[in-house]
Amino acid sequence: MLKNYLKIAWRNLRKHKLYSAINVIGLSVGVACSLMIALYVLHEMSYDNFHQNSENIYRLNRDIKVGENFYHFAISPAPVASFMKEEIPEVEKAVRLRNLGSFLVKRPEMSQSFKETRLIFADSGFFDLFSFQLLKGNPSQQLKEPNTIVLSRTMADKYFRNESAINKSLILDGDETYKITGVFEDMPENSHIQYDFLISMSSIEEQASNNSWTSNNFFTYYQLRDDASLKNVIDKINQKSDAELAIVLETMMNGKTIEEFKAEGGTMDFFMQPLEDVYLQSDFTIDIGRTGNRNYVILFGLIAVFIIILASINFMNLSTARSANRGKEVGVRKVLGSYRSNLVGQFLTESILLSVFSFMVGLFLVVLLLPYFNELTDKRLVLPVDSPVFIIVLIASSLIIGMLAGLYPSFYLSAFNPVDTLKGKLSTASGNSAVRSGLVVFQFFISILLITGTVAIYKQLQFIQNRNIGFEKDQVILLNDPYMLGNKTEAFKEEIKKLPNVVSASYSGFIPISGYSRTDNTYWPVGQDASDNNLVGIQMWRVDPDYVTTMGMKVIDGRDFNKEIASDSSGVILNERAFEMFGFKRGEDNAIQTNAFDESNNLIEGEFEQHKVLGVVEDFNFESMKENIGPLALFMGSSTSSMVIKLQSDEIASTLSNIETKWNEFDSSLPFSYTFLDEEFANMYNAELKLAQVFSIFAGLAIFIGCLGLFALASFMAEQRAKEIGIRKVLGASVNGIVLLLSKQFSRLVILAFLLAVPLAWWGISQWLEGYNYRINIGWELFAIAGISAFLIAWLTVAYHSIKAAVSNPVNSLKSE
Numbered sequence: 001m002l003k004n005y006l007k008i009a010w011r012n013l014r015k016h017k018l019y020s021a022i023n024v025i026g027l028s029v030g031v032a033c034s035l036m037i038a039l040y041v042l043h044e045m046s047y048d049n050f051h052q053n054s055e056n057i058y059r060l061n062r063d064i065k066v067g068e069n070f071y072h073f074a075i076s077p078a079p080v081a082s083f084m085k086e087e088i089p090e091v092e093k094a095v096r097l098r099n100l101g102s103f104l105v106k107r108p109e110m111s112q113s114f115k116e117t118r119l120i121f122a123d124s125g126f127f128d129l130f131s132f133q134l135l136k137g138n139p140s141q142q143l144k145e146p147n148t149i150v151l152s153r154t155m156a157d158k159y160f161r162n163e164s165a166i167n168k169s170l171i172l173d174g175d176e177t178y179k180i181t182g183v184f185e186d187m188p189e190n191s192h193i194q195y196d197f198l199i200s201m202s203s204i205e206e207q208a209s210n211n212s213w214t215s216n217n218f219f220t221y222y223q224l225r226d227d228a229s230l231k232n233v234i235d236k237i238n239q240k241s242d243a244e245l246a247i248v249l250e251t252m253m254n255g256k257t258i259e260e261f262k263a264e265g266g267t268m269d270f271f272m273q274p275l276e277d278v279y280l281q282s283d284f285t286i287d288i289g290r291t292g293n294r295n296y297v298i299l300f301g302l303i304a305v306f307i308i309i310l311a312s313i314n315f316m317n318l319s320t321a322r323s324a325n326r327g328k329e330v331g332v333r334k335v336l337g338s339y340r341s342n343l344v345g346q347f348l349t350e351s352i353l354l355s356v357f358s359f360m361v362g363l364f365l366v367v368l369l370l371p372y373f374n375e376l377t378d379k380r381l382v383l384p385v386d387s388p389v390f391i392i393v394l395i396a397s398s399l400i401i402g403m404l405a406g407l408y409p410s411f412y413l414s415a416f417n418p419v420d421t422l423k424g425k426l427s428t429a430s431g432n433s434a435v436r437s438g439l440v441v442f443q444f445f446i447s448i449l450l451i452t453g454t455v456a457i458y459k460q461l462q463f464i465q466n467r468n469i470g471f472e473k474d475q476v477i478l479l480n481d482p483y484m485l486g487n488k489t490e491a492f493k494e495e496i497k498k499l500p501n502v503v504s505a506s507y508s509g510f511i512p513i514s515g516y517s518r519t520d521n522t523y524w525p526v527g528q529d530a531s532d533n534n535l536v537g538i539q540m541w542r543v544d545p546d547y548v549t550t551m552g553m554k555v556i557d558g559r560d561f562n563k564e565i566a567s568d569s570s571g572v573i574l575n576e577r578a579f580e581m582f583g584f585k586r587g588e589d590n591a592i593q594t595n596a597f598d599e600s601n602n603l604i605e606g607e608f609e610q611h612k613v614l615g616v617v618e619d620f621n622f623e624s625m626k627e628n629i630g631p632l633a634l635f636m637g638s639s640t641s642s643m644v645i646k647l648q649s650d651e652i653a654s655t656l657s658n659i660e661t662k663w664n665e666f667d668s669s670l671p672f673s674y675t676f677l678d679e680e681f682a683n684m685y686n687a688e689l690k691l692a693q694v695f696s697i698f699a700g701l702a703i704f705i706g707c708l709g710l711f712a713l714a715s716f717m718a719e720q721r722a723k724e725i726g727i728r729k730v731l732g733a734s735v736n737g738i739v740l741l742l743s744k745q746f747s748r749l750v751i752l753a754f755l756l757a758v759p760l761a762w763w764g765i766s767q768w769l770e771g772y773n774y775r776i777n778i779g780w781e782l783f784a785i786a787g788i789s790a791f792l793i794a795w796l797t798v799a800y801h802s803i804k805a806a807v808s809n810p811v812n813s814l815k816s817e
Helices: 002-015 017-045 080-087 153-159 230-252 258-263 294-321 327-335 340-377 388-414 418-423 433-466 482-498 566-570 576-581 652-666 677-683 686-720 722-730 735-769 780-807 810-814
Strands: 057-066 069-073 091-098 103-106 114-116 119-122 134-136 148-152 169-172 176-184 197-200 219-224 267-274 476-480 502-507 520-523 536-543 555-558 571-575 596-598 610-617 632-636 642-647 674-676
Touching: 017 294, 017 340, 017 686, 069 536, 080 091, 080 219, 080 230, 148 153, 153 176, 230 258, 230 267, 294 388, 294 433, 294 686, 340 388, 340 686, 433 686, 433 735, 433 780, 476 652, 476 677, 482 502, 482 642, 482 652, 536 576, 566 571, 566 610, 571 576, 576 610, 576 632, 610 632, 642 652, 674 677, 677 686, 686 780, 722 735, 735 780
Parallel strands: 119 197, 148 176, 536 632, 571 610
Antiparallel strands: 057 069, 057 219, 057 267, 091 119, 091 219, 103 114, 103 169, 134 176, 148 197, 169 176, 476 642, 476 674, 502 642, 520 536, 555 610, 571 632, 596 610
16 A cells, blocks of 8 residues: 555656645755754754763852942952862862963974964863863873963874974963973864863962952852752852952942942842853853854744744645645545545655655755855854764654645545535635635745844944944054064054054054953042942053054044153043043033042052043944943053054055065064954954844745745646636736736735734844844834835746736637636
8 A cells, every 4th residue: 555655646746747846845945944953053052061060060150230330240259269169068179260362372492483362271170170081191180280281182283293292392472481281182162161272370470369359350160069059159159259348348438338338239249150051141241252142042943943834834835725636536536435544645645755855855955055054153063964863853854744744735635525526616726725825924924024134134234334433443454462572562663654554553452342451440530439329340441652543533622642741651541431420521621631530449459540631532332332332541551462553545465565574574483463453343243244144044045935835826826717817818808917916816915924024023123132232223114125025026926927827828728618
């Protein structure tokens, strides 16, 4: 029986090549898209679950609210790890990590240095807490001694090809020598910790000398006992934090108690985050590396489900629409003795055969397209073809989808009355038109949602790129690591400024792009006692006198730095936000020069100096536009980790060549490394750009799948109404009138889908834009673009068959009557 089912199914599929091809193409494209998205979603959800005891490992984070200032940190103070290990029995292990940026690395016998960015300082016990594979070296001894370093396998191969790296040395930034004590396997891609160099924490003085509980610089990870109470652990940490904070408040805020501080809304509380949640559920001001987005993962998962549903809908639509053509077949089979169960089995076999074949084609498409998908998502996904679970799931999915997609048509077709079918009473029927119409509406409902989302994302990105951000980002290059020139930095800068097409140049590691140097503290105005109402959390940037000019910032009050005036070395320039928060008012005679910005008015003890306010710069975005512009102060000082060079708009290539020549004249052993400021700015929104690309691709594929079904339906409807069209033409109907007649049914469905999609699309876009403090307005044109696009796509899809039917000779359709 099964052999007969398969033979008839294959014969029927070959007979109706167009419908079969449309079904195979639609379902295979849907399978390929869904499978690639599923690989992506599973990969994103697998982060950090490979560590032994990962369910008991946490990261310590901190929320700080002082006055109007709120900070959401993934970093914590230096002494908290030792406190946890010594004072909290539930804590079995604790390790700190400290990121100090990039370094220039070389072997002692090498003249050429290499710029490395994946370096981090770590406490001993790193390999005890985390399950990264140590290939060489004693795990218990790693990172214990000062000036020791552990390399990844890739870096060991890079610097010590064909020889052992153990007990060899590397020089960092030209003067610090580190002994290599171990080599570890490259960190897995599904780890949120991604580094190639682990340097002993005892190598930096800060880890031992910084005992402040109000200074946050370290990422702290720890493992708890199985029976530990999470609440008890975090309560003990916060109690210690409150005790330390009370001392600071007593000293710096005129005897304010911790109870008063909290009653006024202040907080410096710690909270713990499970290790497996770090990658997908982090939105911190400062984090250890790149993170994902749980909402995007959910969204992509929904897109995968929608696409496979759309492909299945196509199958159901075409199967029910073709029911009239197979009505007589059903009648003949029933008259000859076929049971309904036999007919159901026959039609289900056809459906499953088509599904299995489509899955095979879809799998082949994944093999072809996965490299491009990996490039788009910046992943290294692979098909787990060697996994029995994957094979079983794939086969089961093809059978289940085949059954679900063919279940309704099978029972619908097998229920036909043989008398009616053989009399031709179903000859003009086309199945359950209400169900089919509903499925078409659902297809375009999803398509319109995806189109609207794509347009909104692109409009927001365009708004960000074109908005006045308060500084010039075009034709500006960032030259890396000029500090390695030592005492020749000023001479190098003067040489660069002399080059043709160089407008200006400036040194500073503080660049208004996420990822560069940042330092902040909390202050209050001079002449006032600290209170919850006058505390200001402010960024403090060290820049040279040419910084404001080179960055194209606008001084709106007072003046810029002047290196010819000695007292400017202790001056400060505030942005508008800081100026206002300190209670200054523009235009007042005493606002500039006389009022002092006093570094001693802060929540960290130490020796600080006063600075006269020299000027005010117009507010500029120095972080992502997801953040509000905060208060910022510019000080004259030494910060030569980057050089900002403003170029003229022409001859950029030759100017870069001239800059490289000058660089090599000063020190040819150092790598010449630069980036463009506008590219760095765009990289802040790389996740959104990739989201837009993925959205547009899958929106296009969803529309393509929907159009395949619509194309086949239009063909069938034109075929079913051939006699009606012939009669209308004989009675004088025009070609335009017939085209409009055949198209208006689908047009109504698209309009209905549009009306249903608009409210949900508006809500979804509104929720997404909430993440941006600077965002587009959701106007009617956004939905008009999506609606008109869907409408035109539907019309173009059905136009071919509508026009073909309208211009056909009525004699051909009426000659048998």
